[in-house]
Amino acid sequence: MLAVGSSYTGASAENGYRLWLRYDKVKDEARLKSYRSQINYFIVEGNTPTLEVARKELALGLVGLLDEPQLPWQKLQSGQGIVVAVLGQNAGIDREIKTEDAQKLRTEGYLLYKTGQKLLVIGKDDKGVLYGVFHLLRLIQTSQPLDNLHVVENPKLQRRILNHWDNLDRTVERGYAGFSIWNWHTLPDYLDPRYTDYARANASIGINGTVLTNVNANALVLRSDYLEKVKALADLFRPYNIKVYLTARFSAPIELGKLPTADPLDPAVQRWWKEKVDEIYRLMPDFGGFVVKANSEGQPGPQNYGRNHADGANLLADALAPHGGIVMWRAFVYSAEDATDRHKQAYNEFVPLDGSFRENVMVQVKNGPIDFQPREPAHPMFGVMRKTPLLMEFQITQEYLGQGTHLVYLAPMWKEVLDFEIDGKGTTVASSLIPHPSSLSAIAGVANIGNDFNWTGYHFAQANWYAFGRLAWDSDLSSEKIAEEWLRMTFSNDEKFVKTVKTIMLNSHETCVNYMTPLGLHHIMATGHHYGPGPWVGDLSRPEWNPTYYHRADEKGVGFDRTATGTNAVEQYTPAVREVFSSRKHCPEKYLLWFHHVGWTEKLASGKTLWEALCRRYHQGAADVDNMRRTWQTMEKEVDGQRFHEVDMMLQIQEKEAKWWRDACLTYFQTFSKMEIPKDLEQPAHDLEYYKSLDYPYSPGH
Ligand code: GCW
Numbered sequence: 001m002l003a004v005g006s007s008y009t010g011a012s013a014e015n016g017y018r019l020w021l022r023y024d025k026v027k028d029e030a031r032l033k034s035y036r037s038q039i040n041y042f043i044v045e046g047n048t049p050t051l052e053v054a055r056k057e058l059a060l061g062l063v064g065l066l067d068e069p070q071l072p073w074q075k076l077q078s079g080q081g082i083v084v085a086v087l088g089q090n091a092g093i094d095r096e097i098k099t100e101d102a103q104k105l106r107t108e109g110y111l112l113y114k115t116g117q118k119l120l121v122i123g124k125d126d127k128g129v130l131y132g133v134f135h136l137l138r139l140i141q142t143s144q145p146l147d148n149l150h151v152v153e154n155p156k157l158q159r160r161i162l163n164h165w166d167n168l169d170r171t172v173e174r175g176y177a178g179f180s181i182w183n184w185h186t187l188p189d190y191l192d193p194r195y196t197d198y199a200r201a202n203a204s205i206g207i208n209g210t211v212l213t214n215v216n217a218n219a220l221v222l223r224s225d226y227l228e229k230v231k232a233l234a235d236l237f238r239p240y241n242i243k244v245y246l247t248a249r250f251s252a253p254i255e256l257g258k259l260p261t262a263d264p265l266d267p268a269v270q271r272w273w274k275e276k277v278d279e280i281y282r283l284m285p286d287f288g289g290f291v292v293k294a295n296s297e298g299q300p301g302p303q304n305y306g307r308n309h310a311d312g313a314n315l316l317a318d319a320l321a322p323h324g325g326i327v328m329w330r331a332f333v334y335s336a337e338d339a340t341d342r343h344k345q346a347y348n349e350f351v352p353l354d355g356s357f358r359e360n361v362m363v364q365v366k367n368g369p370i371d372f373q374p375r376e377p378a379h380p381m382f383g384v385m386r387k388t389p390l391l392m393e394f395q396i397t398q399e400y401l402g403q404g405t406h407l408v409y410l411a412p413m414w415k416e417v418l419d420f421e422i423d424g425k426g427t428t429v430a431s432s433l434i435p436h437p438s439s440l441s442a443i444a445g446v447a448n449i450g451n452d453f454n455w456t457g458y459h460f461a462q463a464n465w466y467a468f469g470r471l472a473w474d475s476d477l478s479s480e481k482i483a484e485e486w487l488r489m490t491f492s493n494d495e496k497f498v499k500t501v502k503t504i505m506l507n508s509h510e511t512c513v514n515y516m517t518p519l520g521l522h523h524i525m526a527t528g529h530h531y532g533p534g535p536w537v538g539d540l541s542r543p544e545w546n547p548t549y550y551h552r553a554d555e556k557g558v559g560f561d562r563t564a565t566g567t568n569a570v571e572q573y574t575p576a577v578r579e580v581f582s583s584r585k586h587c588p589e590k591y592l593l594w595f596h597h598v599g600w601t602e603k604l605a606s607g608k609t610l611w612e613a614l615c616r617r618y619h620q621g622a623a624d625v626d627n628m629r630r631t632w633q634t635m636e637k638e639v640d641g642q643r644f645h646e647v648d649m650m651l652q653i654q655e656k657e658a659k660w661w662r663d664a665c666l667t668y669f670q671t672f673s674k675m676e677i678p679k680d681l682e683q684p685a686h687d688l689e690y691y692k693s694l695d696y697p698y699s700p701g702h
Helices: 030-040 049-067 099-104 127-140 192-205 224-240 268-283 310-323 342-353 412-419 459-474 479-492 495-517 549-552 575-581 589-595 612-634 642-673 688-692
Strands: 040-046 081-086 110-115 117-125 150-153 159-163 209-211 243-247 287-292 328-331 361-366 388-394 442-446
Touching: 040 049, 049 081, 049 127, 049 224, 081 127, 099 287, 099 575, 110 127, 127 150, 127 192, 127 479, 150 342, 159 268, 159 459, 192 224, 192 459, 192 688, 224 243, 224 268, 268 310, 310 328, 310 342, 310 361, 328 412, 328 549, 388 412, 412 459, 412 495, 459 479, 459 612, 459 642, 495 612, 642 688
Parallel strands: 040 081, 081 117, 159 209, 159 442, 209 243, 243 287, 287 328, 328 361, 361 388, 388 442
Antiparallel strands: 110 117, 110 150
């Protein structure tokens, strides 16, 4: 509850709206002095809209950080200062750059140099300039020295995209931060200032694309009046180097075009898409393209007409190709009629189609084979489709990871997949996303943004938006470095604070896995909204929607046998990986029950029985949340009161819910193991019937 007199909108309100772009005065006096002596003017050469944005941001940042309202930008050009330019536009500046560095720069890349009296920010193009400016501001925000600056940066992947699962009625599928930030009703005439702040925030972390609409698509967004609204956003985002993409509903030719069919091989359907795409490009010449969810969870698709995914993707690709647009065709497919292990279905459908997609088609694959679980092994499709560029889809919104109220820093989970070795020969998932420098490369993250004051519903969820952008730019960055940057910019440069809270963040993913789905358990969340535990659910119409399908608990043990004695999903991995996952002995414990059905009394590496190990993991997870909160409470003096208290209240929810998860799952699995929860552990507060009776009809995001 809001204390009397406090305000969420007042100038001093710490409501999180400013994200990591706070630009408050540098606290460290010595550092501030050094910055002030090195920066007494700045100049941004050239005047494209993107350079204009870079100039504005630099002014905003420097005025705030150096607390120099009078900073004489562009007037005084003597003494020490920042010079910002595009490579090749000013021979004098170019001469100050080493040829080998200049040659390394690619589109969107930049250099940061300290030469004599100047701090140079040199972009390969104006986009690179914008990213370079944000990098420089980040260095100042995080209180880094600028003296020996020598940075050469290029993005690893070409397209770094947010996927909004936002509906036209402003609800957000799996959104826990209020309603959609897109106000379709007032667009295109009313441009909420928030749209600009959204663009700034994304540009600051290198995101260069946004899919505005849900993959469970509504054809209406392709109607001319809606396209005008989309255009208004595209125009606003363009200077920030953000391309707009849309989701295409496969049946749009029927719904909008009034055609009798959406068959991809029907010439009238092909014509309809071509004309629609031409219309889009008349409005937005740099439109990015389409994301499509087809023949998945009830969405229409080419299979409705006996065609395959390539036929469907190519239909749209042909319409987009003349304009340079791309199709991102999702591989998230599984069928209720197909008894095959869901783990195997995407691979089975897509890998045989390798080579039949047009050049401007990418196949968009979730990080794991099931569905954004707290932990999944890497999807077996990565690195396998040699003729088709795959793009990674991560979920930033925490559908299965505590939704809007749990502090779970996702970078370690994403890194686990990006760094995963596909073949035992050093090819990682991350490197497989760039099969060849000239082929398309991309990564997508399902956004966690809504219209809440703080954008993401929880201050710490902002870290996941931030981390996604940073990893999309450079997957080699460590989770730790990203957490540290974010904490310094978002909260404080105080060393003790950074060190303490960074540890909370870095441990939080493992903690969540422990109290929700330890040892490779997965998909045991409650039905539909996925809020809370529901391992007992086994009566849903589609077998693979039931938690019991995934954990397969019985009197003997628990876990899904995906080895050769079971569904043999392991065969989809390369021999090196297959061997490890198949082996009961060598399979990493974190994936154990994903690939093996293990007896309750079988001993794990620790010497403990599976049952005891499971109990102890669940308890460890819950205990670690208590620790997180206790640690946070020692930070009260380091953080403004508003955010301190808001985080503390959230941690209290997480404490309660971690125990709920622990006790609900253990009392349920105990009905099979028939073994006791070790006496030294806190016993469940309620019986299984109680946990089963809990009901949350209005859980958000559903
Ligand atoms: O994770 C599941 C979600 C659905 C989502 C689907 C998908 C957009 O529960 O809400 O639909 O995945 O990724 O298509």
